[in-house]
Amino acid sequence: MEKRRQKAFNVLKKWLRSRRFWLLASPFLLFIVLDAALPFKVAPSYSTLVVAADGTILHAFLNDHDKWRLYTEPDEITPLLRQTILQKEDRFFYFHPGFNPIALGRALVKNTVTGRRSSGASTITMQVVRLLEPRKRTYLSKGIELFRAMQLELHYSKDEILQLYLNLIPYGSNIEGMKSASLLYFGKLPQLLSLAEITTLTIIPNRPSSLRLGRKNTFIVQERNKWLKRFERDGLFDKQIIADAINEPLNAYRREAPKWVPHLAFRLKNEQKNTPIIRTAILPTRQAQVEQMTRNYVNRLQSMNIHNAAVMVINNETMQVETYVGSADFNNSYDGGQVDGIKAIRSPGSTLKPLLYAIAFDKGMITPKSAVNDVPTNFGGFEPENFDRRFNGKVSIEFALANSLNIPAVKVLKDMTPGVLINYLKKADFQTVKKQSKDLGLSMILGGCGVTLEELTRLFTAFANDGKMHGLNYTKEAEKAKGEVLISPESAYLITTILTQITRPDLPNNFDNTYHLPRIAWKTGTSYGKKDAWSIGYNRRYTVGVWVGNFSGMGVPELNGANIATPLLFDVFNAIDYNSPTGWFKPAADITRRKVCAESGDLPAEFCTHQVLDYAIMGISPTRRCQHLKWVLTDQTAKISYCTQCLPDSGYVRKLYINLAPGLIAYNELNRIPYQRIPPHNPNCTRVFDIGAPIITSPNDGSEYFLEGQQLQLACQAANDVREVYWYVNDKLVQKANPQAALFIKPPVGKVKISCSDDKGRNADVFINVLTQ
Known part of the structure; x- marks a missing residue:
């Protein structure tokens, strides 16, 4: 065995040293060297095609060279198309190494005899080379084509080369590729073409100037039928199939490229550069339906000077964006139709309140029935009002959220601190909030920050997905990510329960007595100046975001989330998921x-x-005991109250009195709402209390005031048992007054100390700076 191996090795060694071997091998070695030194770069610039979830073409773009060159996919090359194109162009395509030696020899002889270049004998591979690297028709160019053709055959499969050919063949004007011609002349994809249509498109590239579709259709039919008869003679297809193709009329003319869902199409084209086909999750029938609903709805609002709207539909189960309406009419340039309202940065109004309360639930600060005072309140110079400019006194948290009250929301945010909410919004990927975070304060919960419809709608999907935030999927291939916990499932359920209530002021006037009210949880919002109307809603299957307003930023008195945005939200839900079969949310564990x-x-x-x-x-919600009443020691007639310091030896009783916060007392006094007052404290008592001092609501501590001929208001809130307060300016008494009385003074210029003491000796101070010009 060893001797045989040695003998074979010696023969091989001898063969490698022979001249015949190198004579035969040198062309191949030279080709390998040239292939490495002169690589063939195949990188055609394709048009971008945006398609829907079902493959429907939504939008097509010109490529970088302003040509329609749409990418033909392998499954679009049907056997019928393959068979026809190979029969006409290159019958031996799958058998030659990039060139056909017999055809080349025949062409060389013919050209030599005739004295002119009448035949090029180009294979499909050589045509691909010529389309990628156009050159003058010379014998040198032909030699280069041969070399490049062999390179293509070396690095690409036959199917890939055929695909390249179908992507590059010219059809006149700026149309290149079978798919482009199929779409722009026949209005269909290549796999839907008939034999007659395929034959038509196979003969055009050889004579694109004389065979112009849409202009010379009669002549094209004649040429098409000649080839069909040739196919019949070659036995390529059955006679009946050929006869049907010959009798088929030619209905070809230049069509407009599809331009649906333009906002999303432009967005994805910019985000996914050099991607020939972008497969979105858009459902075309639903997209068209919501687009039409939005357009019709905005047309009805034109008389109010409201000109635009944007709608987004997200599937909660897959997080795919199934509908994307950036404006009411993309082609309406007068009203900014090309602005993408889903990405536009706007003021959110009250739409962030559900997240605020959800965080507060998770932190054990409140529960839905927790009481909060909706009364005029000064938060360090910030004095918010409700949308209807009214106050409700003591309310529950669920009432405050369902009615979108502002003072309770600001109070909860103040107790929580704005930084906590900002961190949650950062976690939810609110980009503008990230940029503005250093400048945001209490006003952010009422709309004092920038958000987009996309960010808000995605935020509300967390309430529908047990508190988890998932990334949005704009493409069909993308899968739902694992998600990041934003709030607890329990908190999400509590918010959903509150937002599902229909006994609330943001129910549209024309929906309160209708059978077509969808079962959804929703929240409205109206920005300051009535420039933005929002309504975001969700059920188990979908989350829908609606914005209505003007891209110009013009405010409209009638604009509000309840009556302007919510009707469109309800219409969309009734269209996409009326009587949803998926059921409703169940309480968390x-x-x-x-x-x-x-x-x-x-x-x-x-x-x-x-x-x-x-x-x-x-284990989370607060467990504090109720203190809405407190025990007070009084005399028998309840005319005087006592503390333990001045309690008499006998003759006193223990009674329950309502325990009101100073702000609520001031509200009751201002609105003349009767309440149980604690009797005045024993005037003979000399004890000074350490807690319960008056709260100075005006002026604001640390503020600067420009006073030119104007007076400064003094106001405070005091405890239930306070009858009189004493005001001091720079430690000098200026006036004694009722706690609810508003006083006006003219303070000195410079730094001023304002003090307020009650009749229990409790004191509060603020410092201001008075300036004049």
Whole structure:
């Protein structure tokens, strides 16, 4: 065995040293060297094609050279198309190495005899080379084509080369490729072409100037039928198939390229550069339906000077964006139709309140029945008002959210601190909030920040997905990511329960007595100056975001989320998921029910006779006992109250009195709402209390005031048992007054100390700076 191996090795060694071997091998070695030194770069610039989830073409773009060169995919090359094109152009395509030696020899002889170049004998591979690297028709160019053709054959499969050919063949004007011609002349994709249509498109590239579709159709039919008869003679197709193709009329003319869903198409084209086919998750029938609804709805609002709207539909199960309406009419340049309202940065109004309360639920600050005071409040110079400019006194958190009250939201944010909410919004990928974070304060919860419809709609998908935030999928191939926990499932359920209520002021006037009210949770919002109307809603399957307004930023008195944005939201839900079969949300694992005091929302004390059921998160929700009443020691006639320091030896009683916050007392006094007042404290008592000092609401501590002939208001809020307060300026008494009285003074210029003391000796100070010009 070893001797045989040695003998074979010696023969091989001898063969490698022979002249015949190198004579035969040198062309191949030279080709390999040239291939490495002169690589053939195949990188044609394709048009971008945006397609829907079902393959429907939504939008087509010119390529970088302003040509229609659409990418033909392998599955679009049907056997019929392959068979026809090979029969006409290169019958031996799958057998030659890039060139046909017999055809080349025949062409050389013919050209030599005739004295002119009448035949090029180009294979499909050589035509691809010529289309990629156009040159003058010379014998040198032909030699280069041969070399490049062999390179193509070396590095690409036959199917890939055929695909390249179909992508590059010219059809006159700026149309290149079978798919471009099929779409622009026949209005269909290549796999839907008939034999007659395929034959038509196979004969055009050889004579694109004389065979012009749409202009010379009669002549083209004649030429087409000649080839069909030739196919019949060659036995390529059955006679009946050929006869049907010959009798088929030619309905070809230049069509407009598809231009649906333009906002999304332009967006994805810019985001996914050099991608020939972008497969979106858009459902074309639904997209067209919502587009038409939006256009019709905005047309009805024109008389109010409201000219635009944007709508986004997200599938909660897949996080795919199934509908994307950037404006009411993309072609309306007068009203900014080309602005993408889904990406436009606007003021969110009250739409961030659900996230605020959800965070507060998770942090154990509140529950739905927790009481909060909706009364005029000064938050360090920021004095918010409700949308209807009214106040409601003591309300529950669920009432505050369902009615979108502003003061309770600002109070919760103040207790939480704005930084916490900002961090959650950063986690939810609110880009503008990230940029503005250093300048944001309490006003952000009322719209004092920038958001987009895309960000808001995605945020609300978290409430529908058990508190998890997932990335949006604009393409069909993208899968739903694992998601990041934003809020707990329990908190998400509590928010959903509140936002599902229909006994609320943001129910549109024309929907309150209709059978077509969809079962959804939704939140409205109206920006300051009535420039933006929002309505974001969701159920198990979908989350829909709606914005209505003017891209010019013009405010409109009638513009509000409830009556302007929500009707369109309801219409969209009724169209896409009326009577949803997926059911409703179920309580999360750690949701429990418990009895609380109806007055405070806290766990009942011994004096809480009116109790209601409330939701709570086990181990998280607050467990404080109710203090809406407190025990007060008074005399028998309840004319004087005592503290333990001045309590008489006998003759006193223990009575329950309502325990009101100073702000609520001031609200009751201002609106003449009767309430139970604590009797004045024993005037003979000399004890000074450490807590419960008056709250100075005007002026604001640390503020600067320009006063030219104007006076400065002094105002405070005091405890229930306070009858008089004393105002001091720079430690000098200026006036004694009722706690609810508003006083006006003219302070000195410079740094000024303002003090307020109540009749219990409790004191509060603020410092201001008075300036004059």
